[in-house]
Amino acid sequence: MEQPISAVAERAVVTNKSRHQPIDLRRHARPGEQIIQVLLGLCGVISILTTFGIIYVLLREALMFFSLPEVMLWEYFTNTTWAPQINEFGVLPLLNATLATTFFAMLVAVPLGLGAAIYLSEYATPRARSILKPVLEVLAGVPTVVYGFFALTFMTPLLQRIFGQDTVQFYNMLSAGLVMGIMILPLVASMSEDALSAVPRALREGAYGLGATRFETAVRVVVPAAISGLVAAFIVALARAIGETMIVAVAAGAGPRFTFNPFLAAETMTGHIARISGGDISYGDIQYTSIFAIGLTLFVLTFVLNIISGAVVRRFREVYE
């Protein structure tokens, strides 16, 4: 028995309708997507927690240190002796050694780094640059403990040969500082080169058009135009030198000493933290809390430098189209 075609068609339409509801295209909640977004946000929050963790830990232990009867805040910043055995806690000898090694490091790194950056950005052919930049990156990738070895086995004997074995101690600030300068040289060079390369080509063309030589263009036009980036690079390098540990721990000597003679051994802040915590210390005793106080001093110092560097970039940046 045959059905009329219209009936078949009608049934087909009905089944089709019941099977395929029109898709709801309105915006609706996707819980999975939201969970993912929250999780990713948490990943970002971990970095904030790290900062809070650092500040909390340093402040807590440092406050414990300063609340001890043996320690006085005023003495911490003025006393020139650091000798926990006899309850003398003056940070000056450690700070002084840190600043001395940093000074020598900057003495090496800033002129050489800037010179290398000017050469790379203004003189070198693209081919030369593509070879030389990776070399600098290799220099930057060498672990700092290797530089410590270098200071001890090459720089110190060299200094002893130049200035005499009696003047130069085996562990000394000059050797550590100079090698630290070699260590941060690639950082200065690479950051400065970035700043110089960012100066628009039109400025250089303008200078050449007025008859300036390549050197005059580089020094009177490009460097002033990039000055904010350059200063930021120097400050970052300064912070790096202040916080550097391994070179000074190996080569600058163990034992705090307040001296301005770079040929003598003197322990820096970082070196002291490394040496004290490397030994077996009991939690909560005065030596344990004292390294956190030194750590706080170090943190504040580098933090302020980083803030200044950021401000310099924002404030003095020359914006070009």
Place this chain on the structure above:
Amino acid sequence: MSEPTTTSGLPQGPAITKHSAQRRRKGMLWRGMFIGSLLIGIIALITLFATIINDSFGLIVIDNKVDPSTLSDQPLESLDKAALQAILQQHISAGRFRQLNREQPFEERDQSDLLQLLEAEVIKPSIVASYTLQESLFERERVAAEAAKKYPQGTLTFHSWISGTFLVRPMHSNPALAGIRTAILGSLYVVMLTMLFAVPIGVGAAIYLEEYNGQNWISRIIETNINNLAGVPSIIYGLLGLAVFVRALERFTSGAFIGINNGNGRTIISASLTMALLILPLIIINAREAIRAVPQSLRQASYGLGATKWQTIWHHVLPSALPGILTGTILGMSRAIGESAPLIVIGASTFIAFDPNSPFSKFTVLPIQIYNWVQQPGEQFRSIAAAAIIVLLVILLALNATAIFLRNYYPRGAV
């Protein structure tokens, strides 16, 4: 009254040639100085490598307690296991022999094992003098004369401090017998765990900052914060790890909560967590750059086909950003391998004679082993430090070469 041409202060007439020649000379001079500063950097790098190589190869004078040729009339290497065991038994006390047997039964030991035992227990070679490569190559006669005069029974041989046995031997207080096996295993453990923590979190944070509400206040705070964290000295992270992971979370990091008793939290897991926090900014900054370089059209095409935000990120943005993310990951990894200051603070041990076997083991890592040896007095410790440095540098060079290759092979956003 002067002529208008002279008021400009510029040289006129024939003086022009002289003046510009002067300027050009000055330019050349400074150009030389700029090249010079770059050259000094390169020379420093070469000197650095030369110093390391100079100390890791060279002549040594070996003084054996027992001359190996008196033990047997054939070379020891050609003897079989039974003969070696007999010689060993003959030359050490019965108690010591039993003790060795208890440590590992002799039936289970193979020939090379016995050879090593013979060397350590009977022959007992000690290096009485060592010379740098430079002395060995250029002052060979002087070295030979000196060695013959000072150590008549010693033998002078050329020694490479870096060797297969140096890589696989555990720590030892005698530099002639010391190896870096424990340190390499420790480094591997720490780095692997570090990456396990740091990469997912770092990439996650980078995705959040780049793809979700990139401009709201929380992102701005995170961004400023990351830039500041990147500038914090590494030793400060060590103090954070010491107070939080080693001390406050001691129950977890020492493994006490699953019944492992290590005494304290100075373990691999504490080290890895500390290191992960240290390299997190580096990974986030690099991953962000890689994600930012993915062209916007890719995302729009994906949205246009009806993909959700996460589908777009997971299937399109991340695969395109992968080379850049990998580069950042490798850079973070090489940082984690070379860094030692924070690990010293959280208390990596310097003398460990057994292999680390769990995240809750005590550990040492390559840079700390080097630090330890550099501090020891004596030429030989300097030589093994140099040899360990070569191992460390080879690992780092391989990693960095991979990173540079990835960066050049896949230019930004061109995938």
